[in-house]
Amino acid sequence: MEIIKTTHLTKVYSNNGLEVKAVNHIDLSIEEGEFTAIVGPSGSGKTTLLNMIGGLDDSTEGSVEIAGKNISSLSENELIDFRLKNIGFVFQAYNLIPVLTAKENVEFIMLLQGLSEKERKLRSEALLVEVGLADKLDSRPNQLSGGQQQRVAVARALASKPSFILADEPTANLDSHSTSTLLDMMAEMNEKEKVTFLFSTHDQRVIDKARRVITIEDGKIIKDERR
Amino acid sequence: MKTTIKIAWRNIWRTPMRSFLVIGSIVMGIWAGIFVVAFSYGLNKQRTLSSIKNSISHIQIHHPEYEKDYDSKYFLENPDLIKTELETNENIKAFAFRSLLNGMISSPVKSNGVRIIGINKNREKEVTGIHSGLVEGNYFESKRKNPILIGEALAKKLKVKLRSKIVLTFQDTDNNIVAGAFRVCGIFKTQYTKYDEGTIFIQNSDLQRLIKSKEFHQVALLCNSLDDVDPTYHKLKTKLSDYEVKDWKTISPELAYADEIMETWLFLIMVIIMLALIFGIINTMLMAVFERRRELGMLIAIGMNKSKVFFLILTETFFLSLIGAPMGMFLGALTIKLTSETGINLAIVGEGLQSVGLGNIIYPEIETKFYFFISVMVFIFTLIAAIYPSRKALKLKPTEAIRTI
Numbered sequence: 001m002e003i004i005k006t007t008h009l010t011k012v013y014s015n016n017g018l019e020v021k022a023v024n025h026i027d028l029s030i031e032e033g034e035f036t037a038i039v040g041p042s043g044s045g046k047t048t049l050l051n052m053i054g055g056l057d058d059s060t061e062g063s064v065e066i067a068g069k070n071i072s073s074l075s076e077n078e079l080i081d082f083r084l085k086n087i088g089f090v091f092q093a094y095n096l097i098p099v100l101t102a103k104e105n106v107e108f109i110m111l112l113q114g115l116s117e118k119e120r121k122l123r124s125e126a127l128l129v130e131v132g133l134a135d136k137l138d139s140r141p142n143q144l145s146g147g148q149q150q151r152v153a154v155a156r157a158l159a160s161k162p163s164f165i166l167a168d169e170p171t172a173n174l175d176s177h178s179t180s181t182l183l184d185m186m187a188e189m190n191e192k193e194k195v196t197f198l199f200s201t202h203d204q205r206v207i208d209k210a211r212r213v214i215t216i217e218d219g220k221i222i223k224d225e226r227r
Numbered sequence: 228m229k230t231t232i233k234i235a236w237r238n239i240w241r242t243p244m245r246s247f248l249v250i251g252s253i254v255m256g257i258w259a260g261i262f263v264v265a266f267s268y269g270l271n272k273q274r275t276l277s278s279i280k281n282s283i284s285h286i287q288i289h290h291p292e293y294e295k296d297y298d299s300k301y302f303l304e305n306p307d308l309i310k311t312e313l314e315t316n317e318n319i320k321a322f323a324f325r326s327l328l329n330g331m332i333s334s335p336v337k338s339n340g341v342r343i344i345g346i347n348k349n350r351e352k353e354v355t356g357i358h359s360g361l362v363e364g365n366y367f368e369s370k371r372k373n374p375i376l377i378g379e380a381l382a383k384k385l386k387v388k389l390r391s392k393i394v395l396t397f398q399d400t401d402n403n404i405v406a407g408a409f410r411v412c413g414i415f416k417t418q419y420t421k422y423d424e425g426t427i428f429i430q431n432s433d434l435q436r437l438i439k440s441k442e443f444h445q446v447a448l449l450c451n452s453l454d455d456v457d458p459t460y461h462k463l464k465t466k467l468s469d470y471e472v473k474d475w476k477t478i479s480p481e482l483a484y485a486d487e488i489m490e491t492w493l494f495l496i497m498v499i500i501m502l503a504l505i506f507g508i509i510n511t512m513l514m515a516v517f518e519r520r521r522e523l524g525m526l527i528a529i530g531m532n533k534s535k536v537f538f539l540i541l542t543e544t545f546f547l548s549l550i551g552a553p554m555g556m557f558l559g560a561l562t563i564k565l566t567s568e569t570g571i572n573l574a575i576v577g578e579g580l581q582s583v584g585l586g587n588i589i590y591p592e593i594e595t596k597f598y599f600f601i602s603v604m605v606f607i608f609t610l611i612a613a614i615y616p617s618r619k620a621l622k623l624k625p626t627e628a629i630r631t632i
Binding site: 051054056057076077080081083084085089091093095097098099100104107108109111112113156160 | 238
């Protein structure tokens with residue numbers, strides 16, 4: 001099943017009257033259960049593409065369809081609601097809520113979805129156990145290592161049962177051990193639970209794990225390799 | 228909502244020093260506001276009560292023409308009718324008939340224009356507080372002929388002392404010039420220097436002997452309480468329609484006017500204090516929003532809608548005020564409780580205060596409704612203070628959370 005589909009997706013930034021095409025007519029299709037890495041040099045348009053797919057940025061031209069729904073025509077509030085229900089985000093800087101514990105961070109997104117307290121408790125604990133943080137439920141982000149924080153971020157992204165997870169450079173701030181643990185965990189989720197992951201990355205370790213690697217340069221796909 | 232409140236509460240303690248500073252400024256601002264208001268109310272009330280006690284009383288009755296040019300020919304006709312009416316009114320605590328004249332007081336060195344008040348010493352004692360304000364001598368207890376009470380300020384001006392001889396000159400009811408020698412039996416001091424300088428008291432019997440008339444020009448009466456003044460005033464106005472009946476607000480409109488002005492003035496003081504506070508709150512909340520722009524952007528990115536983000540910032544702002552305001556009010560109430568019993572001694576500026584009819588000790592007081600008024604004000608101003616930082620938070624682009632990795 002096709003989860004993500006972009007058609008002639010284009011983003012043009014205007015800088016001092018000079019137009020820069022960050023993303024240039026990209027046609028892309030991601031199937032459910034894929035483990036895809038978007039790679040390319042800095043400024044190639046990876047993050048812009050991810051932002052548009054995640055509904056965080058609007059396109060200049062073209063469209064994005066998520067699970068058959070064209071999100072390009074949604075209003076800002078509709079997009080927020082759409083993201084809440086359909087997309088999980090993992091950021092490079094983890095971006096956990098510092099005043100909440102690991103469990104509360106995972107619960108928070110379910111709270112926004114309106115799930116009951118019992119459901120939130122059960123699911124958040126199960127997810128944190130799944131990412132190997134059973135003993136860190138009540139720890140705040142500043143009591144966790146970078147790798148542990150990123151695992152909480154993954155658990156949070158999965159908590160809303162999204163159609164797919166967008167991860168922008170998720171391993172950029174992690175040491176090799178934490179990177180390896182995180183990637184193994186995400187690969188296992190992908191294999192066992194068919195969770196769809198879409199990464200943007202520079203990290204060769206992520207690229208090595210990915211089953212599909214899309215290379216972007218100057219806003220265009222120059223290579224789309226399946227393994 | 229519970230989690231949003233929990234996050235908001237914890238957020239304000241992320242930078243405890245900053246939160247303590249802004250809460251502290253709210254506490255101090257509200258405390259200062261309450262205290263200034265209580266002090267001003269106390270000051271004004273003291274001025275009013277002092278005027279009522281020492282000179283004007285609650286209600287006065289005159290001949291309808293008397294106040295046009297204060298001519299002694301306009302005396303009260305049929306005083307027995309007035310007396311009967313006053314004696315049957317339960318709201319009236321005491322009353323005194325007075326003879327009033329304008330004249331000159333002369334000592335061997337100086338003269339001064341004065342208001343001569345002829346009184347019945349026992350009756351007057353129940354209406355005014357002159358007897359308790361004596362700084363020297365006694366209250367007409369001297370056996371000497373023609374005793375007179377003069378104010379301390381006038382005594383200084385005339386350079387006279389206790390038992391000094393002075394001469395009063397005035398016109399009788401037939402406009403003849405009459406003079407009489409009097410001896411100072413007492414020197415009084417009220418809270419109003421100008422009053423002390425321009426008013427003297429002699430006994431009705433002495434005055435009436437000089438002017439060869441047994442008439443009175445004024446009845447001063449005191450009600451049981453300030454609350455009794457209005458009904459008594461309206462009743463007397465109807466019953467004694469042939470006379471001029473005036474309550475203290477009409478006799479001394481500046482006192483009543485001061486009450487009204489005071490309310491507006493104190494409202495403005497509170498608004499100014501609250502305005503200063505909201506700038507502090509806005510500044511603090513803007514810093515908080517600016518520092519947490521990635522976090523707020525992330526919240527919007529993962530699906531927290533803008534109304535919830537707005538509510539989060541609003542709640543944080545309210546927490547700052549809700550901690551500070553009750554503490555400020557408590558501190559204010561405590562200060563007023565303590566100072567309303569002991570008073571605040573302003574002897575250092577005593578002369579200045581007395582020139583406008585105030586004593587050295589001020590007793591702050593405040594009506595309970597004022598605390599409610601402050602609570603409403605804090606709520607409104609906090610809401611205003613929260614709007615700008617909240618709008619800033621709403622303008623954050625969620626992409627910022629991803630871009631600023």
